[in-house]
Amino acid sequence: MLRLTGNSSERVFLNDMMNKSGQRLLECLQCGKCTGSCPVASPETGGPRQLIAQILAGMKDHALTNPMWWYCVSCGSCVTRCPVDINVYELATALCETAAREGITPSEREIHLFEDLFLKSVRKYGRVKELRTVALFNLMTMNPLKDMDKGIALMKKGAIGPLEIFRAGKKDDKVERIFKRVESTREGE
Numbered sequence: 462m463l464r465l466t467g468n469s470s471e472r473v474f475l476n477d478m479m480n481k482s483g484q485r486l487l488e489c490l491q492c493g494k495c496t497g498s499c500p501v502a503s504p505e506t507g508g509p510r511q512l513i514a515q516i517l518a519g520m521k522d523h524a525l526t527n528p529m530w531w532y533c534v535s536c537g538s539c540v541t542r543c544p545v546d547i548n549v550y551e552l553a554t555a556l557c558e559t560a561a562r563e564g565i566t567p568s569e570r571e572i573h574l575f576e577d578l579f580l581k582s583v584r585k586y587g588r589v590k591e592l593r594t595v596a597l598f599n600l601m602t603m604n605p606l607k608d609m610d611k612g613i614a615l616m617k618k619g620a621i622g623p624l625e626i627f628r629a630g631k632k633d634d635k636v637e638r639i640f641k642r643v644e645s646t647r648e649g650e
């Protein structure tokens with residue numbers, strides 16, 4: 462396994478990622494157990510093992526534009542199976558914050574809008590209202606019929622109901638407290 466081959470700024474990047482994520486990336490065995498169990502690993506994303514390999518090899522630009530960490534759903538399968546307990550979700554968060562700070566355009570151009578709508582839905586209704594969130598996203602990105610076929614398939618299976626879009630839902634005080642705590646933490650940074 463090729464490690465620490467980048468220039469000094471790229472070595473700084475590796476150390477930075479280890480410090481920010483709290484993960485011992487130098488212990489990675491490149492065994493691929495994480496990728497084998499990751500629900501979003503695919504030829505397009507490459508999977509968590511490849512993402513870590515890029516960071517270890519000092520490939521900062523590749524790592525920061527890799528779609529893998531955007532797609533991470535923080536399911537924890539990687540850390541559960543990893544022989545050295547590397548949590549890729551923590552790494553994905555560190556990469557996300559670094560890319561945002563350095564003004565790197567996300568691989569999914571509208572991802573910030575989707576994230577914003579997702580969080581607003583959770584804050585307002587106590588959970589994400591999928592249909593409403595996706596419908597709003599499609600309208601705001603001028604693509605109202607996007608993924609319509611998948612939506613119809615999910616409705617036929619009863620996974621989502623068309624009336625969900627109109628139901629008000631209930632605000633959850635506990636969820637609101639979590640949002641307030643995160644906001645106050647950010648203000649203090």
Ligand code: SF4
Nearest residue numbers: 489490492493495543
């Ligand atoms: S499972 Fe752990 S050790 Fe194996 S490649 Fe993934 S992060 Fe590295």
Ligand code: SF4
Nearest residue numbers: 499533534536537539
């Ligand atoms: S936490 Fe992220 S990287 Fe790890 S298995 Fe789940 S989706 Fe994949």
